[in-house]
Amino acid sequence: MKKYYNHQSTYFFTLFFLCITLFAYAQPKKSEDIKAFIWGENDTYKKIPTIPEKWKNESAVVILDNQNHYYNKSKKSLDNFFLTRRIIKLNDKAAVEKFSEFNYPTFLIEGIKEIKTWMGIKIIKPNGDVKEVDVEKEKIKTSSDKAVYYYGFIKSKIKSDEIYKLAVPELEIGDIIDFYIYSYEEYKTSGSYVMDAIETTLGGEYPTMDFSLKLKVENDFFINFNSYNGAPQLKDITAPKQRDKEYQLSAKNVEKVESLQWLYPLVEYPSFKYQISFAKSNVYEDRTNAFLSEKEDIIKKGMTSEEMLEEYKNGYPLKYVAKDIKKFFKEKELSQKELVEEAYYYMRHVYLNQYLEGVIATEEKLTDLYYPLALYKDPILVTKQSQFLLRFGSFLKRNDIPFEIIKAKHRYDGSIDDLLIRKNLTSIIKVNLEEPIYVYPFGNNTFFNWIPSSVEGTKVYAMKFTEKYDKLEKVEKSKLPISKYTDNNTKEISNITFDDTFSKITVHRESFLKGHNKVNQMNERLFFFDYVEAEYKKYGTTPFIDLLNKKNRKKYDQTFVAYKEKRSKKRLKRLEESTQGEFDFKIEDYTYDIVNTGRNSIDDLLNYKEKYTIKDDLIKRAGPNHILEIGKLIGNQVSIEDNAKNRKENIYMPYPRSYNNEIIINIPEGYTVSGYEKLNMKVENETGGFISEANLNKDTLTVKAYKYYKNNYELNGNWNKMLEFLEVAFQFSQEKILLKKK
Structure with missing residues (x-):
């Protein structure tokens, strides 16, 4: 929530920031209406309160951080409104430089979401004079071309339609800047949608005198919310007979978050997390990738072992063993540990790395191909953790190798006891041999019996199967081991x-x-052409160039x-x-x-x-x-x-x-x-x-x-x-x- 971005003396509002800022209950969509709503007759901050003596030497002091989020639905979309208003006293040159320039975009994520933003700024001088910045006059469009970004094996387009730069004139030490960001978000959805989670410390870069967060939701919206490390709890402030539900978290005199090395702010400081999900019927509730409460008017505050079992008990149908894997291991005489290790590196190649050259060649236009996977017979591409769990779990089941699935939470996000957001979980397969083996879903350069450092030593949920491995029967708390300093x-x-x-x-x-x-250096120091040829030979797969027709092969050679x-x-x-x-x-x-x-x-x-x-x-x-x-x-x-x-x-x-x-x-x-x-x-x-x-x-x-x-x-x-x-x-x-x- 309180995320300050300093980019060359610019206060930079990224897409992420816009997604976590807030909004008002009325829904104006014209700049003058928005301004009147915020700075009009009912503005309780026309008179600025005195800064506490203890914060006189701070670089800046946030006098007001007021945030409102309104989640609304229409027939084919979710229309959400967010308003952030901040009033900040600037006490030194660094603070003045930070707020001397704003950048704010309008985004369109193709087919899914549109975000529009409006902004207002006032400067209050030490003598009480007030100057409103003419945003429409001062803002400059820095980009009108649609920037398209691709990532992963599947092309995802993110278009930035308009990016504006706004310089704040005549800003000086001792000034108070009063600004708001108002955003409108439209999500295209047929029946369910999970919003990006917001996880933040209560305090920010500067101390805050008055903080307020309000949430307002219509029916069919579910709220996951909890406060941690002494942060205030969310309160229900819904008026009698009010149709929409309304909640508020407020705090006074919040100390700043220190900028220190080796610090996890969400674990150490007062913080809160929340996520809003939409599901218009029971059918869509079952399809929603979030932990939902039993009823939409009940705020979900965490997960128990029993709830984890209910959530995942039928989620792992272990019936996916491909013919090529059966053939590859048919004549091999290996111990169970050797078999698990061989299978991991084999799948890393066959389900991922063997396609890498073709995908990159297509994206870089090294050939005339549009869809490189069409060159392969029955291609199986595994890029998601859920796919890995099913494929590798099926292999272990077929070979009578005992295992369980571990659900872990990253150390920087807090304990598994405070689990609230489903997407915060990462999965690992624990193979229960005499000496346990941990198998993390593979990437291009991952390893057998390796646990990511971000979950080492953490408390986890161990998901245990029935004897036939047809479903989960029990969920218990467990703990992951920690590597030694000599190992790294x-x-x-x-x-x-x-x-x-x-x-x-x-x-x-x-x-x-x-x-x-x-591991931390592998992706930076290695390209696919450093290792893929050796993998083709080791696992007997056809090199990408040999799959090409004569025309494309000639082009690719060059x-x-x-x-x-x-x-x-x-x-x-x-x-x-x-x-x-x-x-x-x-x-x-x-x-x-x-x-x-x-x-x-x-x-x-x-x-x-x-x-x-x-x-x-x-x-x-x-x-x-x-x-x-x-x-x-x-x-x-x-x-x-x-x-x-x-x-x-x-x-x-x-x-x-x-x-x-x-x-x-x-x-x-x-x-x-x-x-x-x-x-x-x-x-x-x-x-x-x-x-x-x-x-x-x-x-x-x-x-x-x-x-x-x-x-x-x-x-x-x-x-x-x-x-x-x-x-x-x-x-x-x-x-x-x-x-x-x-």
Whole structure:
């Protein structure tokens, strides 16, 4: 709800923001009517209240955050209205710059939704003068062309019809800006629709004096709503004999949400979540992809194990084992674990990656094909979790391998005990062998027996089948394991040489990644042409080019070479920028080579080599000697500002992890090295550690640094212990050595 977007001093209202802003109960659709409704005679904020003394030094203070959402239905669509009004006191230059410009679009998502917006702005000067911005005069249309975006295997079009930029003139420190965004949304629907969920902290970037959210719904709308971490509850304010239902959440003097590293705001701060669903009859209620209450006038506040069983008990008909899979595994003699692993990687290719080249070739117009799947006999494309669960579950059932389905919720979204939004669930198959195996729905570069870091260690629902696996019979709470910091490791070996003038440093770096560290890099570092040929051969499927007719094959022979070169150049530039981002110095002459894709198992290392140069940086002349900022070669280290050292919030990290850096300095002939003794450091405790050592062997100085985070979560009481090794690691990054002329 309170999402502030700062984009080059622009207060940017994205489609997401518009979907979560609010609206009034009357439904005006003309700018003058809207203005009169908000700023007219009944405006209770004509007189601005005094800012509390405790917030005088804040960058800005939200005096009013008033939001109204009205959900209405017509014959063939849902007509929803949203109004946001905010009054904000701007206390410094940063706040003035943030609100100096607005961008707001009108969107049309083809065939589904249309959104129109209106805006009004007033500026109240410290002396009480009020200036209304002429929005129609000041706004500038920045785009009139329809921008079309494609994603996934199925083309989805998003058209932006009109995008306006609005500069706010004469905005100064001390001003109060009073603005509203009014939006009208039309959803095309035949009988049911689930709105985007809204999940937000009560507080925002600035403290808020008065917050109010009102919801108003007609019949056939269902509300899922709950408040968390001490946020006020939603109250029913429906008047007697009023046909529509009306609710309100209000709060006074809401503190701001701190901007801290390793923080999950929805878990740590007062927050609320809600979702509106529409279903015009019982038939459509059963088809709606949301957790609905028994009656539309009952607000759904959560889910129990019993309700989860009722929701999913008949949702997994396990009867989908394709002939090609039966044939592939017919002659294989494998243990149950080996069979499960082989099946995972086989399906990853046969149900997904074998189509990848054709889909990309079609989207990039490398051939004249319109629908590449038509080239395949009985193609089965699995891109949704539900499809994976049915396909893989059917295979396990056919081979008498016991399993259950896990329903998990991402750590940043809170506990499974607070489950409210169905789309917040992710699914995993747990194979119940002597040592449990976890099978996550595959993507292009996912792995067998891998659990996403966002759900590691969380409480989950375990969905257990009957003995015949014909339906679910029981749902229990369970817990997922957490990987170890040694499982998620990056090792980098950097070989450093200098030119004769010490103006250029050449770095040859080789990296080895495993676990989550590897998974996080796979999609950025690998393209399909790095691995798909090997998969074709391994699984005996026909390469895409061999499926083409003579005309398309000839074209593809030519276009693919150019496409591959183009994509490789873009990747090289992107990786150079990514590597540049690891340091606070500029790199040049970047090269990149893949040694091993690491795609065969979670323990298979992603291995690549990079080469780059550093010119006129890191090394400074000191008479006949040279000073090298050697510590910076391990990359930027976490620097904690003084105001963040007294942390009250708990620490939420992505996952346990570790980093090995080895720096090999080739000492130029005629020089010795001194000062490297300072590079020997060691701090370890129950939260993690940093260990470094430096050894000189003839003309080679080898420096090794090892940093690790033991856990994915720490209580705030352990923050000082984390600071112990974080500060030592930062200190290391600032250390220097002297290359001394003999």
